[in-house]
Amino acid sequence: MSVGMVKAELAVSSRIAHPSFFKLSPCCGSGSSLLATSLFITEVVFLKRVLMQASSKEGSKPIHKMKNEKNVYAKMRDGVRLAVDVYRPDAPGRFPGLLAMSPYSKDVQALVGVLPHGTGFTDEWGILEAGNSEYFVSRGYAHVIADIRGVGNSEGTYYNMFSKQEQEDGYDLVEWIAQQPWCDGNVGMVGISYFAVIQYLVAAQQPPHLKAIFPHDGWGDLYRDIASHGGVPSLFNYYLPREIPSRAVPISETMYSKEELKRRVEELIEDEATNYSKDPHLLHVLLYPHVFPVPFDYLVNRNDGPFYRERSPVEVMNKIKVPTYLGSEFHGYPVCMHLPGAISGWEKINAPKKLAFREYPGGVERPFHQFHDEIVRWYDYWLKGIDTGIMDEPPIKIWVRGAEKWRYERAWPLLEKTEWLTYYLRQGNLVAKEPPTGREPSDSLNYKPAAPTVLSGIPISPKPDYLVYSTEPFKEDMEVIGPISLSLFASITSDDADFLIALREMSPDGTAFVLTRGWLKASHRELDQQKSRPWKPYHVHTNPTPVEPGRIYEYPIEIQPIANLFRKGQRLQLEIWPCDYPQQPYDWTQYWGAVHHIPYGKEVTYEIHHTPDHPSHLLLPLITKQ
Numbered sequence: 041m042s043v044g045m046v047k048a049e050l051a052v053s054s055r056i057a058h059p060s061f062f063k064l065s066p067c068c069g070s071g072s073s074l075l076a077t078s079l080f081i082t083e084v085v086f087l088k089r090v091l092m093q094a095s096s097k098e099g100s101k102p103i104h105k106m107k108n109e110k111n112v113y114a115k116m117r118d119g120v121r122l123a124v125d126v127y128r129p130d131a132p133g134r135f136p137g138l139l140a141m142s143p144y145s146k147d148v149q150a151l152v153g154v155l156p157h158g159t160g161f162t163d164e165w166g167i168l169e170a171g172n173s174e175y176f177v178s179r180g181y182a183h184v185i186a187d188i189r190g191v192g193n194s195e196g197t198y199y200n201m202f203s204k205q206e207q208e209d210g211y212d213l214v215e216w217i218a219q220q221p222w223c224d225g226n227v228g229m230v231g232i233s234y235f236a237v238i239q240y241l242v243a244a245q246q247p248p249h250l251k252a253i254f255p256h257d258g259w260g261d262l263y264r265d266i267a268s269h270g271g272v273p274s275l276f277n278y279y280l281p282r283e284i285p286s287r288a289v290p291i292s293e294t295m296y297s298k299e300e301l302k303r304r305v306e307e308l309i310e311d312e313a314t315n316y317s318k319d320p321h322l323l324h325v326l327l328y329p330h331v332f333p334v335p336f337d338y339l340v341n342r343n344d345g346p347f348y349r350e351r352s353p354v355e356v357m358n359k360i361k362v363p364t365y366l367g368s369e370f371h372g373y374p375v376c377m378h379l380p381g382a383i384s385g386w387e388k389i390n391a392p393k394k395l396a397f398r399e400y401p402g403g404v405e406r407p408f409h410q411f412h413d414e415i416v417r418w419y420d421y422w423l424k425g426i427d428t429g430i431m432d433e434p435p436i437k438i439w440v441r442g443a444e445k446w447r448y449e450r451a452w453p454l455l456e457k458t459e460w461l462t463y464y465l466r467q468g469n470l471v472a473k474e475p476p477t478g479r480e481p482s483d484s485l486n487y488k489p490a491a492p493t494v495l496s497g498i499p500i501s502p503k504p505d506y507l508v509y510s511t512e513p514f515k516e517d518m519e520v521i522g523p524i525s526l527s528l529f530a531s532i533t534s535d536d537a538d539f540l541i542a543l544r545e546m547s548p549d550g551t552a553f554v555l556t557r558g559w560l561k562a563s564h565r566e567l568d569q570q571k572s573r574p575w576k577p578y579h580v581h582t583n584p585t586p587v588e589p590g591r592i593y594e595y596p597i598e599i600q601p602i603a604n605l606f607r608k609g610q611r612l613q614l615e616i617w618p619c620d621y622p623q624q625p626y627d628w629t630q631y632w633g634a635v636h637h638i639p640y641g642k643e644v645t646y647e648i649h650h651t652p653d654h655p656s657h658l659l660l661p662l663i664t665k666q
Contacts, residue, residue: 097429099416102178104129114216123193127173128182134224136423137182137217140170140231141238143284145192146185152407161403167283168406169235175412190287198286202351210242218249226423232257240353243360252422256367260381263348271564272538276635277338290333292340304340315641319492344581357388364389365418367396372628373403375600376635399439442605453522458661465656470511475655485646487618496633507616518606522661523575524599529654534644535586536563540617548609554627558599562587
């Protein structure tokens with residue numbers, strides 16, 4: 041069989057004619073040696089195997105055994121060497137590569153087979169985010185897991201999460217993989233959460249051999265999605281560094297003079313409102329930056345600015361030109377971490393793309409086996425040239441809780457199908473389409489400062505008071521899909537305060553389920569008018585302005601999207617809290633123990649107003665029947 045005959049056979053499938061398949065050894069056409077013949081036959085066998093797989097819409101089959109090479113060193117452009125583990129098929133030929141960049145050490149990623157399916161998400165195993173090597177390798181991929189710079193067995197210094205250096209290293213790793221003798225020159229990236237965020241940042245640098253990415257559960261804005269939700273500081277930046285075996289330095293020492301940095305630290309400790317001086321762990325971070333360099337950088341950079349912009353994919357998503365499969369979950373911990381990143385990617389990336397809002401409110405298990413098959417179908421199409429049909433399907437799929445089924449769409453949000461329903465806050469009630477017409481008394485909430493609880497466990501302070509507003513039982517089923525916003529008209533007795541919002545589904549039998557959350561620190565109320573939409577207020581977070589005590593302000597609060605079918609007889613409940621408090625049963629949208637927030641440090645009385653001049657209201661996306 042000649043090379044031309046092989047090409048003709050492959051042409052039966054229009055999608056499979058990928059140029060990399062025909063890069064045979066230069067000697068193959070001459071027939072002048074036994075070696076040339078052997079190499080040629082190997083290529084033909086490989087190509088025929090690909091042809092057999094091309095008709096499958098399910099993706100490549102598990103036909104390979106796996107071998108691995110541990111602690112291979114890849115040299116970066118500045119000479120620093122990064123340690124990688126290479127898992128690849130134990131077979132002749134060249135294969136596409138899937139790169140996973142690990143901050144948690146590549147070695148622990150091999151524990152993927154320890155937990156049985158059905159265990160659910162656990163903090164203990166949450167760092168296993170590179171994926172199942174055996175699954176990918178058996179289906180014809182090389183899975184390359186790298187320790188990022190300054191972590192594990194890699195050389196160099198860790199310059200905090202997603203530094204410019206780390207992004208450039210990703211470019212170099214992609215190109216290093218493409219040059220290996222076992223790689224066919226086509227490279228993708230794989231992994232969730234941290235592993236997904238770095239995919240955005242590497243793809244934006246446009247390494248020539250990166251052909252597609254699959255960033256699931258990756259945040260987009262390091263300040264808004266992770267560090268400070270609505271300006272309310274999250275403890276995730278204390279929690280996460282404990283999982284990273286790094287050799288880090290405090291980046292803030294290069295950003296500020298010694299005098300400025302000292303001033304910032306003293307201000308944080310002395311300012312009663314920050315509450316930092318009431319927790320030993322937060323004090324440790326501020327007093328010993330070289331012991332706790334990563335969380336130190338987040339504490340001293342309390343507002344948005346260059347530190348966060350350098351590390352936020354939203355700043356460079358418009359530079360991504362490779363096909364991108366985005367995804368996250370509703371109604372779980374991605375609400376306060378990952379969900380906004382998937383939406384930002386959909387809005388900003390101008391390349392072939394897909395978006396999946398999946399159905400795992402407690403978080404996907406590790407190693408996210410629930411959609412490994414989708415990853416293979418994606419990369420079969422873009423790296424192997426196999427028509428799996430994945431690009432013939434609608435670009436967006438949404439798991440609708442309550443209906444327990446997928447909804448397939450072509451746009452997000454579903455503006456053409458949405459009736460924006462306004463619910464007004466009316467003395468404990470949510471009343472549809474009926475704003476207040478008279479002078480209704482305001483609702484009061486008294487907050488006594490809660491002590492910070494940095495480590496997971498039982499909070500030190502008692503449960504705070506909070507306000508509740510509820511609809512009447514729905515008279516018919518209601519499908520609500522999309523972004524939500526809350527406009528609160530409030531006055532407070534301090535110069536600042538925190539608004540923490542929860543939305544619950546309430547069933548007639550008394551069971552409740554928290555669907556989503558929103559957050560805003562009063563001093564961070566300033567909007568970017570150009571970026572804001574009625575359903576999605578966008579706050580500046582660079583110039584906090586203290587509140588005049590007693591004055592009524594409007595506080596526009598973004599509430600993260602939902603996809604939920606409310607059944608007849610159920611109710612929607614809105615809650616306004618002054619600080620986080622753990623819920624029973626466990627509330628993943630709060631993620632107490634990892635992502636809960638540092639409580640405000642001063643006593644405050646809130647007044648929530650609902651009058652004709654100050655109509656506090658909730659904007660809800662009701663999907664109309666088609």
